Amino acid sequence: MASMVFSECSTSTTSRFFPMSLRKDAVVLLRRLSLPRHSCASKVPLSFRAFTVGASTPTSPPPSVAIEACAKVIDGKYVAKQIRDEISSEVSRMKEAIRVVPGLAVILVGDRKDSATYVRNKKKACESVGINSLEVHLPEDSKEEDVLEFISGFNDDPSVHGILVQLPLPSHMNEQSILNAVTIEKDVDGFHPLNIGRLAMRGREPLFVPCTPKGCIELLHRYGIGIKGKRAVIIGRSNIVGMPAALLLQREDATISIVHSRTQNPEEITREADIIIAAVGQANMVRGTWIKPGAVIIDVGINPVEDSKSSRGYKLVGDVHYEEACKVASAITPVPGGVGPMTIAMLLSNTLTSAKRAHNFQ
Amino acid sequence: MASMVFSECSTSTTSRFFPMSLRKDAVVLLRRLSLPRHSCASKVPLSFRAFTVGASTPTSPPPSVAIEACAKVIDGKYVAKQIRDEISSEVSRMKEAIRVVPGLAVILVGDRKDSATYVRNKKKACESVGINSLEVHLPEDSKEEDVLEFISGFNDDPSVHGILVQLPLPSHMNEQSILNAVTIEKDVDGFHPLNIGRLAMRGREPLFVPCTPKGCIELLHRYGIGIKGKRAVIIGRSNIVGMPAALLLQREDATISIVHSRTQNPEEITREADIIIAAVGQANMVRGTWIKPGAVIIDVGINPVEDSKSSRGYKLVGDVHYEEACKVASAITPVPGGVGPMTIAMLLSNTLTSAKRAHNFQ
Incomplete structure (x- = not known):
């Protein structure tokens, strides 16, 4: 039996999304950032x-x-927080402007503790930036068709902009055919071969x-x-x-x-x-x-x-x-x-990108 | 106006296709092959x-x-000839066994002399191994839709196993959307991003x-x-x-x-x-x-x-x-x-592979 949780949170920070600070020169002076405890920088x-x-x-x-x-x-950790703040700001701006909130659907099959932890972390991260998170939890002995049915539903659902199947799947399921079922427009993991092909090719742009x-x-x-x-x-x-x-x-x-x-x-x-x-x-x-x-x-x-x-x-x-x-x-x-x-910050970023693209929001 | 040429030739050599002689050791003794004139091997x-x-x-x-x-x-030149002989043999075997002849459709738009030469060479190569070659020649001022219509026809035609659009196309045409129209099952050029993605990924196999x-x-x-x-x-x-x-x-x-x-x-x-x-x-x-x-x-x-x-x-x-x-x-x-x-030998090889796959012929 599947359980579903739907949550929506939003914040209202004001910084803009991804103000890249890429500097192309080789000699660079780094800004001081907080240092993890095992730094020898002292x-x-x-x-x-x-x-x-x-x-x-x-x-x-x-x-x-x-x-x-x-x-x-x-x-x-510092940079991911910075990015989450920027995403949060963009989610708010989008909601305000066009009343659309990005949505991420996560499908979890079985009872692996590590997988459950990953899914929980993704859900928390979504909540922290105001992205809707939709979770489906299917029992270990589910059929492949059950998973495919949920994927199909999310593919058609305009409130879902990203679909993520938590891996590994139970051994009786064909991982490749399940992952291939996710529409490329919502493949926020970016693992679809079409996305990888576009990533490899000059002059082509991957969706994710x-x-x-x-x-x-x-x-x-x-x-x-x-x-x-x-x-x-x-x-x-x-x-x-x-x-x-x-x-x-x-x-x-x-x-x-x-x-x-x-x-x-x-x-x-x-x-x-x-x-x-x-x-x-x-x-x-x-x-x-x-x-x-x-x-x-x-x-x-x-x-x-x-x-x-x-x-x-x-x-x-x-x-x-x-x-x-x-x-x-x-x-x-x-x-x-x-x-x-x-990694999770980039998942949120991909979900936001997907929602913006779906609604042609700049 | 489009002109169409359809030809079928077959040969009957008996050697089998691609008896790979890959040797994995680093120290190798090479077989003596015919030497081009600028060799200093003497x-x-x-x-x-x-x-x-x-x-x-x-x-x-x-x-x-x-x-x-x-x-x-x-x-x-020597190796390509060897491969063409092997393909020729396989084409004959296939025709004899299941009455199917591999077919390659080539679309040429405009009057570039170099492109015409390439297409002619491909046609000749097809003929030399018994692959059907089908050529469409469209005038320079054709519309993109005309090209797409032919591609669509070839996509649906079970006697065509490979489709090749000769590049470059006239500048008023969108090369990417035309190439994307070729079904991946007949993309004998292997340039479709889905093929490239599969080529890049471990555990995946490109069709071509x-x-x-x-x-x-x-x-x-x-x-x-x-x-x-x-x-x-x-x-x-x-x-x-x-x-x-x-x-x-x-x-x-x-x-x-x-x-x-x-x-x-x-x-x-x-x-x-x-x-x-x-x-x-x-x-x-x-x-x-x-x-x-x-x-x-x-x-x-x-x-x-x-x-x-x-x-x-x-x-x-x-x-x-x-x-x-x-x-x-x-x-x-x-x-x-x-x-x-x-290059042309591999095009023939891809066309044969496609025909074999389409008819589940080993």
Whole structure:
């Protein structure tokens, strides 16, 4: 039996949506942002530091400087909050102007606790910016047709602008055919092959960009980190992060290389990068020696590792060895608090974009 | 007014279609193939030479060896002929078994001489393997609707398995909307974003792969050149060659880097490659110094350059400086006679695949 929850919330902040602060020059001065607790930034006052992205070589600066140096922390939590505020403002403006509120439908099948948590977080995030969230919860033993029926209903429902099927689905269901049933106009996850194809092609525009890679690029933009002409290495080639991240970076004129499980010399290739996106799901895989001095690191991995000091018995770490990377990189996302918070923010952004497009609202 | 030509030819060779000779080991011994006239292979007897793909470094072999060395010529003309023979055999087998002949419809608009030549070549190639070719020739001042009407007719026609709109179209027509009108089941060019999306995604299969990049990979396969784990640099990121070639190489587990007009150090990156695909349209751009000793080069460029010795006043050269490359690479495609002949062979292959799929013929 399906349960449905419908909620509507709105806020009224006034800042405008996405005032991009992309600066194309290589030498940038970063604004001071709040620093996560595992930052080592105290060694050098951040507000007075300039750094060059991609201008260094593996031999410079000398080791003594590298040991002293400390990466700027790219604070995803802060940026995600900023974006949610902007979305909130846009949702209000839209509601006021044309009496339309963006709506996101989430379909959850079964009783996986982690999935239930993700869905709850998405619902809360929707509420926080005034987007309607509509949740369908189907039992584990539902038929594929039941899911397809709900998708079909949401496809036709003009109050729904985004449809998200929480993965993984129970094993008796065909994930691909269920995901393909979501109309491309409401594919806010951006995983439809037609969207991916348009993302890959020059001169074509995808309707939606997958949320996590979109969040990675947004962090670079917001921190004024130039992409054009930079050497970018993407570690991992998954459909949901690595591959679309590479396509996005190439769209912005980076020179991309994609490192994966069959790459023979990942360390050597990664060390060529001005920008590293690590999305491979292996705790601390990228060591300090893999990183060119001055590189910018976006760490998508969230890996639990044993930690006797923690009351939970574990802590979360990224794919990049944070402490080592901090000494070499010019900027880095922490885990948690880096890319993670950006994913849901981008889901909200995609839902807003969809609603604006459906109603031709600028 | 449209003119229509319908032809059917068949042959009866007996070899089977695509008996891939892909060898995954890095050290390969190449079979002796006929050598184009600009080969410098006479210096070292080819039939006794072994070479290692991707095992060399920029410092080995020493210059004295490199000067003596001479690349194996990858003979696209020969391979394309081999493939046409295989297709011809399969077309006969299909006709005999289920009385179905694959059909390719080509739409040509206007009077461009080069386009007319391309269409004529495609028609001849179809005839040579027994594929039906159906040609529509519309005048330059046709309306977009006229073209769309023919496409719609071919979409519905069960005797047509591939539809190809010859580009460029007259400027008053919207190329994108015309190409999008071709049903994905008959998109033998493989340019539909849905096909490109599936090509990019792991676990998805495109219905068709674009002909020229497919031809590049086929040459590597037929020459037993391993791709898995190799470093591949693709120069150029066009929708029709560079980008899909990169996606194809990645599907075969190469580690890809894409060099383009905004790349700051193309020479340095290209020199890291075990396999180079050059598709940028600049005569002789890739010099000998760009090439790692032992690399394999697939040159997609076909550029006319002045040549007073030629009766035509020009000759065709690739994107790679052939004479210089021959001294460094282990294998290289000539221009002409390399990738060029493969494109039409792959178009025939896609048309056959489409017909087989439509009739569930194995």
